[in-house]
Amino acid sequence: MVRLCCIMLRVNYISSLILYYAAWELYFIAYTLLCCIMLRVNYISSLILYYAAVRKTLSDTSSVFCLIISKEGGCEPPILHFHNYGDMGADCPTLSNLHTLHSRYCHNGPYRSNLTFKTIPDHPRPSKPIFSDGASLLGRTLFPKKKPEGNLNIKQKMRYRNHPTVTRAETLNELAGGHSGCVAWPGCPYSYKDRNVTYWEPYNHSMTLHKKMDHAVWWMNNAEKPANLVFIYHDEPDWVGHVYGPNSPFVHEELLKIDSALKYLHDKLQSYGLLELVDIVVLSDHGMSPVPESQIIFLSNFDNLEKHKFFYMGASPVLNIWPLEGTEILDLYSTLEDGCRINNCTVMLNSENTKHNIPSEWHYARNSRVSRITLLADEGYVFEDFDTLVQDYKRKYPNVTNIHGDHGYPVEDPTMEPIFVASGPSFKRGYESPVFSSVDVYPLLCEILSLNAPPNNGSFAKVEHILVKPIIGSLLKPLIIALSKLLCTLFD
Numbered sequence: 001m002v003r004l005c006c007i008m009l010r011v012n013y014i015s016s017l018i019l020y021y022a023a024w025e026l027y028f029i030a031y032t033l034l035c036c037i038m039l040r041v042n043y044i045s046s047l048i049l050y051y052a053a054v055r056k057t058l059s060d061t062s063s064v065f066c067l068i069i070s071k072e073g074g075c076e077p078p079i080l081h082f083h084n085y086g087d088m089g090a091d092c093p094t095l096s097n098l099h100t101l102h103s104r105y106c107h108n109g110p111y112r113s114n115l116t117f118k119t120i121p122d123h124p125r126p127s128k129p130i131f132s133d134g135a136s137l138l139g140r141t142l143f144p145k146k147k148p149e150g151n152l153n154i155k156q157k158m159r160y161r162n163h164p165t166v167t168r169a170e171t172l173n174e175l176a177g178g179h180s181g182c183v184a185w186p187g188c189p190y191s192y193k194d195r196n197v198t199y200w201e202p203y204n205h206s207m208t209l210h211k212k213m214d215h216a217v218w219w220m221n222n223a224e225k226p227a228n229l230v231f232i233y234h235d236e237p238d239w240v241g242h243v244y245g246p247n248s249p250f251v252h253e254e255l256l257k258i259d260s261a262l263k264y265l266h267d268k269l270q271s272y273g274l275l276e277l278v279d280i281v282v283l284s285d286h287g288m289s290p291v292p293e294s295q296i297i298f299l300s301n302f303d304n305l306e307k308h309k310f311f312y313m314g315a316s317p318v319l320n321i322w323p324l325e326g327t328e329i330l331d332l333y334s335t336l337e338d339g340c341r342i343n344n345c346t347v348m349l350n351s352e353n354t355k356h357n358i359p360s361e362w363h364y365a366r367n368s369r370v371s372r373i374t375l376l377a378d379e380g381y382v383f384e385d386f387d388t389l390v391q392d393y394k395r396k397y398p399n400v401t402n403i404h405g406d407h408g409y410p411v412e413d414p415t416m417e418p419i420f421v422a423s424g425p426s427f428k429r430g431y432e433s434p435v436f437s438s439v440d441v442y443p444l445l446c447e448i449l450s451l452n453a454p455p456n457n458g459s460f461a462k463v464e465h466i467l468v469k470p471i472i473g474s475l476l477k478p479l480i481i482a483l484s485k486l487l488c489t490l491f492d
Contacts, residue, residue, distance in 0.1 A: 066279045066424075066448055067216055067265075068231045095259040097266070098282075098421075166456045169445050170197050173229045176451050181219040183212045185231040198225055209234050209261035217268050220278070229449060234258070238288070243393045245403040246288040246415075279424030279448055285438070286407040289415040293390060293402040295344070295381045302339030308332045312375070316382035317408050321373035333373050344378040379409045428468055436462040 170180035171192040181199030182188030184207075189200055199219045201212070212232050219227035237246075237254035244250045262282070269275040299305060309324040310332060321336065323329050336347040348358045350372045358374060377383055386406065394400050409416050418438065423429075426448050436459075443460035446453035447467070453460070 066229050066281070066445060067220075068229075068281045068283070068445075095255055097259045097262040098255070167454055168192055169442055169451075170229060170231060171195050172446070172451050172454075173449055174198065176449075178228045178449065179219075179222075179225045181216065181227040181230040182233075183215050183231070184233040184235075186233065188231065199227055199230075203233070203235075205235060209258060210264050213261055213265045213268060217265070217272060217274070220274060221272050229445070241288045241405040242389070243397050243400060243404065245290045245401070246405045247290060248401075248403070276425060279422065279426045281441070282419070282421045283438075283441070284418040286418055287414075287416040288405045288407050289380050289409060289413070291380055291382050291386070291404045291406045293387075293404070296384065296387050296390075297343050297345055297377060297381055298384045298387075299339070300384070301343065302335065304335050305339060308335060312385075313371075315408070316386040316406055317377035317379075319375040319383055319385070320371040321375060322371045323373070329372055336373065336375065340375070344381045345383075346376045346378070348374045348376065350374060376410070379413050379415065382406050422466065426467055426469070428466055431466060433463070433466045 167175070168187065170182060170185075170188060173180045174195045174197060175193065179198040181201075182197055183201045184203035188197055189202065190196075199215070201207075201215050209232075212234065216227075216230045216232055219230060236257070237251045240248065240250040240254055265280070266275065269278055308331065309327050310321055311324070312319040312321050314320045321332070323332050330349075333347060333349050339345075340347050350370060351357055358370075375383065386404075390404060393404065407416060420433075420441075439456065439458040440460070440463045441458070442456055443453045443458045444463045444466075445451070447460060447464070
C-alpha cells in the first residue's frame with residue numbers, strides 16, 4: 001500500500017509513510033487518493049475536501065451500531081468496584097467479563113438519576129430524557145387526578161404518551177433513516193410521531209439474556225434493514241434482589257448469567273465481523289438497598305394519625321399523602337412530622353415556606369402528581385405497603401428470609417448509584433468519567449449516531465469527554481494529510 005502511494009502520488013518515501021499513517025483504514029486511503037490524484041489541487045484545498053470526506057466517513061462507519069443493554073437493578077459485588085454491599089467473602093463470584101469491561105473500557109464514577117429510583121419512570125430515561133418533575137408518571141401504579149381511566153397497568157399506551165418536545169431516541173433514529181430495535185424496552189411497541197421501530201420483541205420474563213442478544217445481533221446483521229440502534233431490557237437481578245436481598249446468592253447467580261451473556265455477545269459479534277463496529281453500553285436504572293422486615297414502618301403506629309382522613313399513592317420508600325376533604329393539610333403534616341421523628345422517615349411539605357420542602361435537585365416536586373405532603377423512608381427502611389409485597393414473596397417463592405431489597409432512595413445514597421460501562425470505537429479505554437446523569441445518555445446517543453437532539457433534560461457537555469473523538473480531534477488526520485500533500489508539492 002505504501003509503494004502504491006509512492007507510485008501514484010510521486011512523493012518520497014517519508015511523505016508516503018505520513019500519508020499511510022493517517023490513512024489507517026482503506027477508506028481513508030481511498031479518500032486521500034481521490035483528493036491528491038483526481039483533483040490535483042493544492043494542500044489547502046486537499047485539507048478542506050478531506051476534512052469533509054472524513055467527517056462523512058466517520059459518521060457513517062465509526063459507530064455503525066449502538067447496542068444499549070439495561071439490566072434492572074444495580075446489585076454489583078465489590079469485585080466490580082461499582083458499589084460495596086458488604087463483605088461477601090469466599091462466595092463472591094468472579095465476574096470476569098463484567099470486570100474486564102469495567103477495567104478496560106469507559107465506566108462511570110458517580111452515575112446519577114433523580115428521585116425516584118423506580119423502574120417507572122427511571123428506566124426509559126436513556127431513550128426519553130425527562131426528569132420526574134416533567135414526566136407523566138411517577139411509579140408502577142398511576143393516580144390520574146383529572147382523568148377517568150383509573151389506575152393503569154404497565155402495558156397500556158398512556159404510560160408512554162409523547163412528550164411535547166422530546167422525541168424518543170429510537171424514534172429519532174428511525175426519522176433520520178436508521179433502523180431501531182427493542183427487546184422488552186418500555187414504550188417501544190407504540191408509535192411516536194407516526195413511526196414505529198423496525199424491530200420489536202415483547203417482554204417475556206422467561207427469555208434469557210442470551211436469547212435477547214441473539215435478537216439484537218440478528219437485527220444488526222440484517223442485509224436489507226440493518227439495525228443501528230438496539231435497546232435491550234433485562235429484568236434481573238432486580239426481581240431476585242427485591243425478594244431475597246441484594247447480597248443474596250440468588251443475586252450472585254443472576255450476575256453470573258449476565259456475565260456469561262456478555263461473553264456470548266462478544267463472541268457472536270466477533271463471529272459476524274461486527275465487534276469493532278459496535279458501541280456497547282451496559283447500564284442499570286438504579287441500585288438496591290437491603291431491607292430487613294424489622295425496618296418496615298407502619299403508619300398505624302403514628303400517634304394521633306387516625307384523626308386525619310387521607311390516602312397515599314406511590315410505593316416505598318416514597319409515598320405521596322393526599323388529604324381528604326375536611327382535613328387540614330398543616331395539621332396532617334405536623335402529625336406526620338412527629339411520627340417520623342421516632343420512625344426513621346422524613347416528611348416534606350411541598351411548599352417554599354418550609355425548611356422541609358422537597359430539594360430542587362431531586363427534580364420531583366413540580367410534577368402535578370406529587371402531593372403537598374411527601375413521606376420518605378430512611379435508607380434501608382420502607383413503609384407498610386412493602387409488607388404486602390413481603391407476604392406475596394413468601395407465598396410464591398422458596399427459601400425467602402427476612403431480608404429483602406428496595407430502591408427509590410435519594411440520589412446521594414451510594415446504594416442507589418446505577419452503573420454505566422461503555423465499550424466500542426466511540427469510547428475511551430480505561431477511562432473513569434466524572435459524575436453524570438441517566439438523562440445525559442440521550443444526547444450521548446444522539447452524538448454517536450449523528451442525530452440532531454431536540455431540547456431535553458440531558459447535557460452532552462457532561463458526557464462528551466468519554467468519547468474518543470471529540471469534534472476537534474477529527475481535524476488531526478486531515479491535517480496530517482494536508483502536511484503530506486505539502487511535502488508532495490515541495491519535493492515535486
